[in-house]
Amino acid sequence: MTPDPSHAPALSAVVVNWNSGPHLRGALDALFAYLPGGDWDVTVVDNASSDGSEASAEGRGARCRLLRNTGNRGFGAAVNQALAATAAPFVLIVNPDCRIEPESVATLAAALRADGECGLAGPAVFGDDGVVQGSARGDPDMLTGLFGRSSVLRRLLPASAAARRNVRDAELAGAGRGGARVDWVSGACMLVRRRALEAVGGFDERYFLYWEDADLCRRLRAAGWSVRYVPAARVRHAGGVSARAAGPAAARAFHESAFLYYATHVAPGRWSVRRWLAWTLLRVRCFWAMGRVIVSGR
Numbered sequence: 001m002t003p004d005p006s007h008a009p010a011l012s013a014v015v016v017n018w019n020s021g022p023h024l025r026g027a028l029d030a031l032f033a034y035l036p037g038g039d040w041d042v043t044v045v046d047n048a049s050s051d052g053s054e055a056s057a058e059g060r061g062a063r064c065r066l067l068r069n070t071g072n073r074g075f076g077a078a079v080n081q082a083l084a085a086t087a088a089p090f091v092l093i094v095n096p097d098c099r100i101e102p103e104s105v106a107t108l109a110a111a112l113r114a115d116g117e118c119g120l121a122g123p124a125v126f127g128d129d130g131v132v133q134g135s136a137r138g139d140p141d142m143l144t145g146l147f148g149r150s151s152v153l154r155r156l157l158p159a160s161a162a163a164r165r166n167v168r169d170a171e172l173a174g175a176g177r178g179g180a181r182v183d184w185v186s187g188a189c190m191l192v193r194r195r196a197l198e199a200v201g202g203f204d205e206r207y208f209l210y211w212e213d214a215d216l217c218r219r220l221r222a223a224g225w226s227v228r229y230v231p232a233a234r235v236r237h238a239g240g241v242s243a244r245a246a247g248p249a250a251a252r253a254f255h256e257s258a259f260l261y262y263a264t265h266v267a268p269g270r271w272s273v274r275r276w277l278a279w280t281l282l283r284v285r286c287f288w289a290m291g292r293v294i295v296s297g298r
Helices: 023-034 053-057 075-084 104-114 152-156 161-166 194-199 212-222 241-246 248-266 273-296
Strands: 011-017 040-046 064-068 090-094 098-100 118-126 180-182 189-193 226-237
Touching: 011 023, 011 053, 011 075, 023 040, 023 053, 023 098, 040 053, 040 075, 053 064, 090 104, 090 194, 104 118, 104 189, 104 226, 118 194, 118 212, 189 194, 212 226, 212 248, 248 273
Parallel strands: 011 040, 011 090, 040 064, 118 226
Antiparallel strands: 090 189, 098 226, 118 189, 180 226
């Protein structure tokens, strides 16, 4: 049944779950405690979890809906599934290992309302240790693999132009409640204007896991929308919970999605030298990363 916009809440939160253990319960508890006002609902899409974590979405009343899939559809496809089942004008997409903090969603919503061209806003994302994880980013390019959020070179050369272009959180920490325009923000938590999402066809379901946030933000900007980083809004993010459960498959998905992004947005020519250089480097890096996961026993 198609949702009726005339009876839709002002905001719908969407959580995609896959074997997130106790984290989903914490994420839902925070949503129920801190979503603004009373005009909201929550949709949890479970991608065939085997750990029973989806049960945390049951028994929470009419505000919370659980959609169970018989297989793992991937993150983007599951979000699109939830979007088709809701009609709210604002959609909060949040990972099951994230906990929103008080006033954060209201702050993101205010930033969207203040800028009619803004299609998506993201908060500052902190780990459980209180360290900022790096959510305000520059468009990925060939140097992102060398100076990205978790790279060795970025830690060694944090003041370099490449490092500062790829991760801009420190530079924008004082941006104020309205935030600042950026290329893209982490998909761990983002508030999106439904009209903007529909204008670009939602998430690209070719991305099973990883990089779908960078792709979405790039397509939104190409369609005339802007993306904002709003550091006055904050979430806590444990990070990598489902990825650890997936083991080597997550490493493979990361690198496959990285190449898909690069081939789509950076080097679209089929015979581009840069495209195939990226493919080669990513294949080598993928084998190395998968080997590390296997050796560590994760």
